[in-house]
Amino acid sequence: MTRGRLAAAVGLAAVLYTVAFWLVLTDDLAERKTLVLLVAATGIVFTVTGAIAAANRPDNRTGAQMLAVGLVWSLGALQAADDAVLFTLGYALSALAFVPFTLLILSYPTGRLPGRDRWVVLAVLAVVTLGPLAVVLFDPTPIANCNDCPESAFLVTDSTALARAAPLAYALLAAAVASALFVRLVRRYRAASPPLRRVVGPVYLFTLEALAALVASGIVSAFSESAALWLEYVALISLALMPLAFLAGILRTRLARAGIADLAIALGNGKPLRDALADALGDPSLELAYWSPQHEAWVDEEGRELADPIARGARAAAFVEHGGQRVAALIHDRTLTDQRGLVDAVAATASLAFEKERLQAEIRAQYRFLQTIIDTAPSLLSVVDTEGRIRNFNRAVEVASGLEERSRIEGRYFWEIFIDPDERDEMVGRFREASPGFPPSEYENTFTDAGGQERVIAWQTAPLFDEHGNVVRIIAGGIDITERKRREVELQRQWDFANVVASTIPSFVVVTDHDAVIVPHGANRAFCAAFAWPVEALVGSSFLDLVAHDDEFAARMAIAGAANGVPQSERESRWLTRDGGERTVAWTATPILDQWGSARVLLSGADITERKRQEEEVRASRTRIVAATDAARRRLERNLHDGAQQRLAALSLSLRLAESRLTSDVGQAAEILVTARSELAQALEELRELARGLHPNVLTDRGLGPALEALVGRSPISVAIDVPEERLPPAIEAAAYYVTAEALTNVVKYAGASEATVQIAHDDEQGAVVIEVGDDGVGGADPSLGSGLEGLVDRVETLDGTFEISSPPGAGTRIRATIPVRAREWDTAPAESHR
Amino acid sequence: METQPTIVIVDDHPSFRRCARALLEADGFSVVGEAEDGEGALSVIGTLRPDVVLLDVQLPDMDGFKVLERLGDDAPPVVLVSSRDASDYNGLISTSGARGFISKAELSGSAVRLLLP
Numbered sequence: 007m008t009r010g011r012l013a014a015a016v017g018l019a020a021v022l023y024t025v026a027f028w029l030v031l032t033d034d035l036a037e038r039k040t041l042v043l044l045v046a047a048t049g050i051v052f053t054v055t056g057a058i059a060a061a062n063r064p065d066n067r068t069g070a071q072m073l074a075v076g077l078v079w080s081l082g083a084l085q086a087a088d089d090a091v092l093f094t095l096g097y098a099l100s101a102l103a104f105v106p107f108t109l110l111i112l113s114y115p116t117g118r119l120p121g122r123d124r125w126v127v128l129a130v131l132a133v134v135t136l137g138p139l140a141v142v143l144f145d146p147t148p149i150a151n152c153n154d155c156p157e158s159a160f161l162v163t164d165s166t167a168l169a170r171a172a173p174l175a176y177a178l179l180a181a182a183v184a185s186a187l188f189v190r191l192v193r194r195y196r197a198a199s200p201p202l203r204r205v206v207g208p209v210y211l212f213t214l215e216a217l218a219a220l221v222a223s224g225i226v227s228a229f230s231e232s233a234a235l236w237l238e239y240v241a242l243i244s245l246a247l248m249p250l251a252f253l254a255g256i257l258r259t260r261l262a263r264a265g266i267a268d269l270a271i272a273l274g275n276g277k278p279l280r281d282a283l284a285d286a287l288g289d290p291s292l293e294l295a296y297w298s299p300q301h302e303a304w305v306d307e308e309g310r311e312l313a314d315p316i317a318r319g320a321r322a323a324a325f326v327e328h329g330g331q332r333v334a335a336l337i338h339d340r341t342l343t344d345q346r347g348l349v350d351a352v353a354a355t356a357s358l359a360f361e362k363e364r365l366q367a368e369i370r371a372q373y374r375f376l377q378t379i380i381d382t383a384p385s386l387l388s389v390v391d392t393e394g395r396i397r398n399f400n401r402a403v404e405v406a407s408g409l410e411e412r413s414r415i416e417g418r419y420f421w422e423i424f425i426d427p428d429e430r431d432e433m434v435g436r437f438r439e440a441s442p443g444f445p446p447s448e449y450e451n452t453f454t455d456a457g458g459q460e461r462v463i464a465w466q467t468a469p470l471f472d473e474h475g476n477v478v479r480i481i482a483g484g485i486d487i488t489e490r491k492r493r494e495v496e497l498q499r500q501w502d503f504a505n506v507v508a509s510t511i512p513s514f515v516v517v518t519d520h521d522a523v524i525v526p527h528g529a530n531r532a533f534c535a536a537f538a539w540p541v542e543a544l545v546g547s548s549f550l551d552l553v554a555h556d557d558e559f560a561a562r563m564a565i566a567g568a569a570n571g572v573p574q575s576e577r578e579s580r581w582l583t584r585d586g587g588e589r590t591v592a593w594t595a596t597p598i599l600d601q602w603g604s605a606r607v608l609l610s611g612a613d614i615t616e617r618k619r620q621e622e623e624v625r626a627s628r629t630r631i632v633a634a635t636d637a638a639r640r641r642l643e644r645n646l647h648d649g650a651q652q653r654l655a656a657l658s659l660s661l662r663l664a665e666s667r668l669t670s671d672v673g674q675a676a677e678i679l680v681t682a683r684s685e686l687a688q689a690l691e692e693l694r695e696l697a698r699g700l701h702p703n704v705l706t707d708r709g710l711g712p713a714l715e716a717l718v719g720r721s722p723i724s725v726a727i728d729v730p731e732e733r734l735p736p737a738i739e740a741a742a743y744y745v746t747a748e749a750l751t752n753v754v755k756y757a758g759a760s761e762a763t764v765q766i767a768h769d770d771e772q773g774a775v776v777i778e779v780g781d782d783g784v785g786g787a788d789p790s791l792g793s794g795l796e797g798l799v800d801r802v803e804t805l806d807g808t809f810e811i812s813s814p815p816g817a818g819t820r821i822r823a824t825i826p827v828r829a830r831e832w833d834t835a836p837a838e839s840h841r
Numbered sequence: 842m843e844t845q846p847t848i849v850i851v852d853d854h855p856s857f858r859r860c861a862r863a864l865l866e867a868d869g870f871s872v873v874g875e876a877e878d879g880e881g882a883l884s885v886i887g888t889l890r891p892d893v894v895l896l897d898v899q900l901p902d903m904d905g906f907k908v909l910e911r912l913g914d915d916a917p918p919v920v921l922v923s924s925r926d927a928s929d930y931n932g933l934i935s936t937s938g939a940r941g942f943i944s945k946a947e948l949s950g951s952a953v954r955l956l957l958p
Contacts, residue, residue, distance in 0.1 A: 647899065651924040652854040655945035659860035662949065666867060678863075685856060 015073050019053040026083030033086045042086050048246040049079030055249035067117030071110040079103040090156035097148045101134035115205050115255050133183045137176035144168035177224040184217045199339045208251035216244035273359050286352045293337040296367040309371030326353040326360050334360040386484035390420045408456015424453050444469040444477045461488045516609040520569035522549045538584040554580035568595035568607040589615045627800045653689035710739045724761040742777050745823050749779035757783025777823045786815035845871040851882040852897040868950020879903035898923040906937045
């Protein structure tokens with residue numbers, strides 16, 4: 007309401023009430039004068055308080071509505087006029103003030119009428135216009151029992167029935183509308199928040215009281231004139247007091263502003279911010295929210311996250327800014343919405359406190375966050391004082407120690423809880439050495455946890471200082487590394503095992519990268535020893551440099567294949583020793599991962615040089631045996647051809663010649679026959695000699711001793727023999743016979759000896775037969791020079807035997823052949839001799 | 842009187858040479874020379890130019906086929922002898938240039954004569 011309008015309204019009111027009082031005071035109203043004066047005074051109270059309210063809260067319509075009630079109220083004073091028309095008009099308009107009154111009540115305290123309440127105002131309008139109109143039209147005495155009152159000037163009929171019915175209907179309708187308003191106000195009160203109740207309570211109370219009194223007055227007027235009059239007084243007094251209630255509610259902002267000074271004092275005295283603000287705003291339900299930039303969320307005083315204050319339906323929020331930043335929100339009752347100025351003033355007064363509280367809330371939020379992290383962290387965290395006593399700790403400490411009560415941990419020495427007794431003294435010593443600086447340190451120790459399980463903890467400590475730089479606390483953080491330690495030990499064990507295996511196996515182990523470069527520790531002991539390489543010389547060099555040139559390409563391909571993940575089958579290559587020698591190695595290349603997960607190629611090989619040599623020897627020996635056999639056959643065939651065969655051919659010719667001379671020259675025939683007999687005898691001898699050379703029959707029938715006796719009997723040199731009498735397995739006897747025979751042949755052919763010795767013995771301990779043949783010849787025999795000894799070696803080795811020769815030049819030759827005799831061979835030994 | 846054909850006996854076995862000489866002379870051959878090896882045979886044959894040569898296949902220094910080869914095209918007829926069977930020498934005999942082959946046990950003057958032209 008503008009000031010001009012307010013002034014006009016006040017002026018109009020002054021005129022109206024001046025007229026009203028003039029009418030009341032100049033008229034003889036007898037006993038009704040007091041009542042009428044009271045009515046007029048009530049109107050004036052409404053007018054004056056309305057004007058005050060409108061002047062102070064021009065933004066709120068309540069003042070204007072009160073002023074309207076006061077102005078319209080004054081029309082009722084016309085009832086005091088002696089003039090019938092004015093009186094009747096006054097009566098007809100007397101209740102019209104209840105329209106703005108109803109509007110005022112239902113609009114309070116915002117000044118805006120809720121849409122759903124409009125029907126109440128319209129109903130009141132209908133009743134207070136039609137009701138009195140009906141009365142003045144049909145009842146000659148609108149005010150009952152008023153002896154001084156003029157009759158109705160607008161009477162249209164003198165029907166007694168209508169005259170009685172009209173006031174009654176008006177009273178009933180008024181009572182109905184009043185009841186409806188009554189119910190409406192009760193419901194609104196019950197639905198109101200505490201601050202709203204505090205504002206509307208007195209107004210509703212006076213209204214209900216006035217309405218009740220008026221309705222009761224209408225009802226009891228039929229029975230008791232005086233009681234009705236008193237009830238009217240009550241109603242009027244209630245109505246007259248109502249504007250004060252309105253004014254109190256309307257002006258509470260002004261009163262509250264005075265409380266802002268108290269707010270500042272209260273905050274200065276350390277009163278909690280929320281309580282101080284609640285008091286200042288008169289809203290005990292006030293809540294505060296603080297903006298946490300770190301969390302980008304609204305939090306309460308304790309740092310707990312809140313829903314967005316704007317999104318709270320039943321409550322309103324006012325935001326507090328500091329330094330251009332939104333720092334807090336006041337979540338208040340919606341009744342304070344129309345007092346934005348007050349809220350803002352309160353917020354501004356408390357903005358510093360808000361900022362402080364906000365920072366505290368944020369710190370609390372951070373603290374809560376850290377607390378959550380610390381308590382949920384699996385690490386052991388404890389704070390000890392400079393004496394080593396535990397002063398604070400997290401949940402993990404409680405769990406690990408098994409001491410679930412904080413009091414059982416607090417104050418205990420750190421090492422009593424976390425260090426096993428055998429490590430405790432060392433820990434105490436270390437702690438005391440660190441005093442007083444307690445520099446950051448790391449160490450590991452074991453302790454037995456609540457479950458009796460030994461745990462390894464890696465500790466890190468750091469000092470906390472006071473403002474003077476003195477250490478006041480030490481933070482100790484521990485991580486359970488038991489499992490890690492166990493795995494480390496396990497891995498180390500596996501690694502050691504693999505290393506021991508790799509370093510002790512006779513096989514060669516070389517590990518390279520995909521370019522065939524040998525990695526650190528990539529060559530085992532066997533390799534280094536066999537090839538005379540110091541391991542440090544190999545690291546970083548190419549394995550291919552250690553392979554003979556002809557085999558390098560194949561080795562390169564094998565390593566490349568394995569580097570591509572394809573295991574390579576065994577192959578043979580010549581690997582080079584440091585001094586340039588070669589060794590034949592059968593090796594494979596396999597893709598592997600080393601202990602750090604890097605792809606490597608494992609070369610695993612075995613030295614087959616000796617095996618190859620032996621194989622070569624066996625091959626050569628077999629070739630020689632075959633050659634010797636072929637030569638023997640050729641010799642036999644030649645011997646037969648040159649010997650017996652020629653003699654028999656000649657014999658055939660001689661016999662044919664003798665036959666042809668039998669008749670012509672008997673003497674010549676006889677001569678030819680004599681020559682033929684001699685030829686035949688020689689042929690037989692040669693055949694016998696041949697047969698003996700193939701296999702001496704005596705050996706089979708009589709054994710080694712007699713066979714060798716016969717052999718040496720035909721020898722041109724003297725041979726002394728020492729042979730066991732018992733029979734040996736046939737294969738052994740044959741081997742011993744031929745070894746001896748060939749040895750003696752060699753003696754005769756090459757040694758230039760005059761005598762020889764043959765010694766054959768069965769060595770039970772060795773399970774072998776030992777043949778020794780010695781001579782007194784020139785010595786210097788060399789098996790590699792093909793002096794017949796090669797054949798002997800082959801023969802002995804065929805039977806898995808060994809052959810040794812000692813032949814110093816000028817000191818004779820001694821051969822020693824050892825032929826193993828297997829148990830099963832004895833089964834084949836002849837039990838007795840046969841001829 | 843018919844002239845006796847001349848023959849040279851080549852064999853490294855003296856007993857065979859002696860028996861062969863007696864048998865062939867008895868059968869009407871005139872044994873004009875003997876040789877005990879290949880070189881000796883080439884020398885004797887070149888010198889004596891016999892009507893026929895009795896040549897042992899197996900000689901110490903070279904075999905009978907080699908001797909035939911060395912004798913060349915103007916060689917006298919050669920009859921190979923051996924204590925082995927002819928089949929032991931497979932086709933060598935037919936391509937050697939010899940007139941034929943006689944087993945030593947089957948040797949006789951008539952057998953040699955059958956092979957001469």
